[in-house]
Amino acid sequence: MIAALNPNGEPDMTTLLAPPRHIAIIMDGNGRWAKARGLPRAEGHRQGTENLRRIIRACVEFDVKVLTIYAFSTENWRRPPLEVRLLMTILETVIDRELKELNDNGVQIRHLGRLDQIAPALQKKIQYACDFTQHNSRLILNVAFNYGGRDEIVQAIRRIVADGVTEDKIDEDLLNRYLYTGDLPDPDLVIRTSGELRLSNFLIWQAAYAEYYFTPTYWPDFDKEELRKAIIEYNRRKRRFGMTDEQIDTA
Numbered sequence: 723m724i725a726a727l728n729p730n731g732e733p734d735m736t737t738l739l740a741p742p743r744h745i746a747i748i749m750d751g752n753g754r755w756a757k758a759r760g761l762p763r764a765e766g767h768r769q770g771t772e773n774l775r776r777i778i779r780a781c782v783e784f785d786v787k788v789l790t791i792y793a794f795s796t797e798n799w800r801r802p803p804l805e806v807r808l809l810m811t812i813l814e815t816v817i818d819r820e821l822k823e824l825n826d827n828g829v830q831i832r833h834l835g836r837l838d839q840i841a842p843a844l845q846k847k848i849q850y851a852c853d854f855t856q857h858n859s860r861l862i863l864n865v866a867f868n869y870g871g872r873d874e875i876v877q878a879i880r881r882i883v884a885d886g887v888t889e890d891k892i893d894e895d896l897l898n899r900y901l902y903t904g905d906l907p908d909p910d911l912v913i914r915t916s917g918e919l920r921l922s923n924f925l926i927w928q929a930a931y932a933e934y935y936f937t938p939t940y941w942p943d944f945d946k947e948e949l950r951k952a953i954i955e956y957n958r959r960k961r962r963f964g965m966t967d968e969q970i971d972t973a
Contacts, residue, residue, distance in 0.1 A: 724784045726954050738958040742910035746932070747779065749774070749922055751916025751940030764808050769942035771812055779863055780946040782827060784953065788862045788906055790834070791812060792924050796870035799839070812902075813867060817847045821854065828860025832889045832920035833868030834902040836877070860895065862906065871926035876903055899906075903928055911956045913949075932958050 724741050726735040749770055756766030774791065776941050781789045793810055801809075824831065837845045848867070878900035882892065898904060908928045912921070917938040921929065935952045937944065960967065 724950060724953055726957075727947075727950065739953060740786045741786050741953055742933075742956055743786070744790070744907050744909045744911075745786050745952075746790040746792075746909040746912045746925055746929065747777070747794045748912070748914040748918075748922060749941040749944075750914055750918055752942060753959045754916060755940035763805060766942065767808060767812055771816055773942050773944065774816075776861065776945060777828075777949060778824070778829065778861070782829070783946075784949070786861065788864065788909075790864035790866060790903075790909060790925065792869070792922075793865050793867045794835075794869070795866075795923060796836075796868060796873050797923065810841065814844050814847060817851050821851050825858065825861070826854050828858045829855060830858040830860075830862045832862060832864045832868040833900075834864050834874075836873070837868070839868055864903065864906075866924070867934050868885045869902075869924075870916065871921075871923045875927060894902075898927070901927060908932065911935060912960075913937070913952050915939055915944045931960065931961070 725741050726734050726739055752766035752770040753763040754766075755769065756763050778789065793813065797807060798809070821831075831854075833848050833852055837848065840848070848865075875897075878897055881900050882896070887896065903925075908930070909925060909932045911934075912925070912929050912932045913935045914920075917936065919936050925932075933956050935955055937948065937952070939948055950959055
């Protein structure tokens with residue numbers, strides 16, 4: 723459980739809130755964070771990576787079971803080549819530096835997305851991190867890297883066809899099982915930092931009934947207390963899933 727905030731902005735242990743099982747975050751605003759401080763974009767990405775460590779710890783503390791982060795989209799290949807190389811280097815560095823601590827803290831790492839465009843050496847490190855932590859269960863960390871929601875659906879359909887599934891067997895449950903997140907609950911809360919108001923091709927199937935939370939805070943500044951505020955707002959929402967208020971209240 724997670725404490726709400728009292729009028730002074732401090733945790734109120736008398737008011738406990740239920741955390742979402744699955745939080746998904748679009749980590750946006752690294753470049754603008756750096757620009758506002760007269761720093762190169764590379765420093766914004768580095769600070770964003772440092773912040774990820776803090777948010778993972780906060781999710782473990784708040785008893786969130788699944789955290790999905792949007793680290794690199796299929797569209798991000800269009801960015802300047804130097805920035806793309808930097809993002810690849812950052813991921814490799816994070817794996818080298820953080821893997822032991824993540825494993826010690828019971829974090830299971832999963833990769834969402836395609837590996838075929840990623841350099842072979844980095845592919846091996848990603849696969850090693852997933853294999854090394856596969857038996858952990860305190861928090862599942864999905865890293866969406868070289869990921870696109872539309873491409874995920876296309877790849878799922880291709881696998882269904884390749885498996886020879888007949889038309890009469892295809893329904894939402896079956897397609898869901900062929901997605902990267904097939905054995906996981908759908909995200910309850912999708913957070914986007916930096917003030918942008920769109921999903922940007924992120925979990926477009928899975929987030930159909932998620933609650934969305936948009937904040938102007940840039941990702942490097944989105945700390946534990948900002949996460950707490952997002953969870954407080956989530957607890958204020960009434961999730962209907964197509965039903966009426968009366969049906970929800972009865973349930």
